[in-house]
Amino acid sequence: MASIILGGIEGGATHSNLVLFNGNGEKLAQVAGPGTNHWILGMEECQKRINKMVEQAKHEAKLPSEKPLNALGMSLSGCEQEETNKQLKEELQKNFPMLSSNYVVCSDTVGSIAAVLENGGIVLIAGTGSNCLLLNPDGSVHRCGGWGHIMGDEGAAWWISHKAIKICFDEQDNFSQPPHPTQVVWKSVQEHYKIETR
Numbered sequence: 001m002a003s004i005i006l007g008g009i010e011g012g013a014t015h016s017n018l019v020l021f022n023g024n025g026e027k028l029a030q031v032a033g034p035g036t037n038h039w040i041l042g043m044e045e046c047q048k049r050i051n052k053m054v055e056q057a058k059h060e061a062k063l064p065s066e067k068p069l070n071a072l073g074m075s076l077s078g079c080e081q082e083e084t085n086k087q088l089k090e091e092l093q094k095n096f097p098m099l100s101s102n103y104v105v106c107s108d109t110v111g112s113i114a115a116v117l118e119n120g121g122i123v124l125i126a127g128t129g130s131n132c133l134l135l136n137p138d139g140s141v142h143r144c145g146g147w148g149h150i151m152g153d154e155g156a157a158w159w160i161s162h163k164a165i166k167i168c169f170d171e172q173d174n175f176s177q178p179p180h181p182t183q184v185v186w187k188s189v190q191e192h193y194k195i196e197t198r
Contacts, residue, residue, distance in 0.1 A: 005061075007054060007069045007100065010111060011036035011076035013128040018053045020061050020069070028061035035128075037078035039148070043091060050074070051096045065098065072100035075111020077129065080146065109133035109143070130156035165189055169198060 004023030009016055016036045020028040033053040038046035054072065058065050079085050085105040092099055106114075112123040113135050120135035130153040131146035145153065153159050168186045170176045190196065 004070050005063060005067075007057065007072040009036065009050065009053065009072070009074045009076065010108065011050075011074065012108060013037045013040055013077045016049070016053065016076075018057050020057045020063075023070075028063070029057040031057045031060065036074075036076050038076075038084065038088065039078040043084075043088065046076075047088070047092055047095055050092065051099055054099055068098050069100040071102040071104065073104040073106075073111075075106050075108050075114075077108045077131075079105050080107045080109075080143070107131075107133070109146075110135065126155045126157075128157050129153045130159070172198065 001023030005028070006021050006023070007018060008021075009018045011017075012035055014035045016033045018031045018033060020030075022028055031053050033056075034049055035041065036046050036049050041049070054069065055065060074088075079088070088105055089103040092103060109123050109125060109131050110133065112125065113121045113133065119137040120139075122134045123132070125131045129146065129148060132144050134142045136142075147153065164185050167178050168182050168189060171178055171182055
């Protein structure tokens, strides 16, 4: 069983994590990497990032780079559609034949539920973007959100940041007065963007 090598990626819009295990369940390597949402990056760049993380993990685990993993499970932001999940698997097999022999691709919401519950559950992701999924014990699925920052990721990091900056701008333009002081928020914006004025 120690010769079986399995990989798993939890991939978000801004960062991803990959772990390699052997067939005995022993962790061999863990690698942090960049975002892997193919809708944001494009399919080609997403695949390159996945391959690079696996190569780095193989190197850290002292595994031969030319030996494919036995299986790679990918729970990635943006992988809600079976058609594009199939495309991702097929193109990884074609473009990176030494990456893995088998693939499982699902949404990061599905992966979050599967990691902790056997009979379904509910997950709310509020990271760079937001997404909510209910997986019932009978296998039925209901979801909302996950439309990206332009169409409405209320409660997500991008939305919160945008709203904070907009409140400061509206106050400074005498457009509307916020219900609370904004000095600390505006100072944080200035420090983050290294600016003095709008």
